[in-house]
Amino acid sequence: MKKDLGIKPYLFPMPVLMISTYGDNDTVNVMNMAWGGICAENMVSLNISEKHKTAENIKKRRAFTLSIADIPHIEAADFFGIASGNKMPDKFERTGLTATKSQKVDAPIVDEFPLTLECKVVEIKNELYGFHVIGEIVGVLADESVLDEKGKVDPTKLNAFVFDQFQNGYYAIGEKVGQAWHTGVPLMKK
Numbered sequence: 001m002k003k004d005l006g007i008k009p010y011l012f013p014m015p016v017l018m019i020s021t022y023g024d025n026d027t028v029n030v031m032n033m034a035w036g037g038i039c040a041e042n043m044v045s046l047n048i049s050e051k052h053k054t055a056e057n058i059k060k061r062r063a064f065t066l067s068i069a070d071i072p073h074i075e076a077a078d079f080f081g082i083a084s085g086n087k088m089p090d091k092f093e094r095t096g097l098t099a100t101k102s103q104k105v106d107a108p109i110v111d112e113f114p115l116t117l118e119c120k121v122v123e124i125k126n127e128l129y130g131f132h133v134i135g136e137i138v139g140v141l142a143d144e145s146v147l148d149e150k151g152k153v154d155p156t157k158l159n160a161f162v163f164d165q166f167q168n169g170y171y172a173i174g175e176k177v178g179q180a181w182h183t184g185v186p187l188m189k190k
Contacts (some may be wrong), residue, residue: 010165015036016162018069019036020067020108021057021061021065021108022057022106022107023053023056028092028099030080030092031080034163039134044066044119044135044137046132046135047131047132049130050126052084052085052086061106061107062121063119064119064135065110065118066116066135068114068115069113070114072159076095079095097110097112102118103139104139105119105120114157114160115143115158116142119137121136122134
């Protein structure tokens, strides 16, 4: 028997996304968020509060990078979700991480995160449910250490983690348990 838990944002897993933007004087700002993801082959969707420094920066610069944080940098990644860029101007510097300017968009790339999507803003809307940003992916950068022999990202080398909405935890991504569009093929033959 199932128990009614009410209305909760319970999906699992949720991504742990690092949104990086430039503020005034090219100050690096990074925000940890789970309310976003891929919405088309070359597009990402973010839903954040307009009160965040990140929202202000996105409006001004019309660009951001989206990175996957890894377990070796979980402390900094979590800090980016705790500290507000509106209240702590040296937020990024406190982590000891480094950033490089993207060659494709007006946004920083956090050097230590293994995978980064460079995005230009194509749409911003204030919706009933929040500040909604659609970004076009114009480039993807990956550390060679996370690539397989064919040059593709190997998820087992990313050392990524996901967010658990049930108990507010982070979980390492586990082993591969199936192959998309293949594991269910036997049921096609019934």
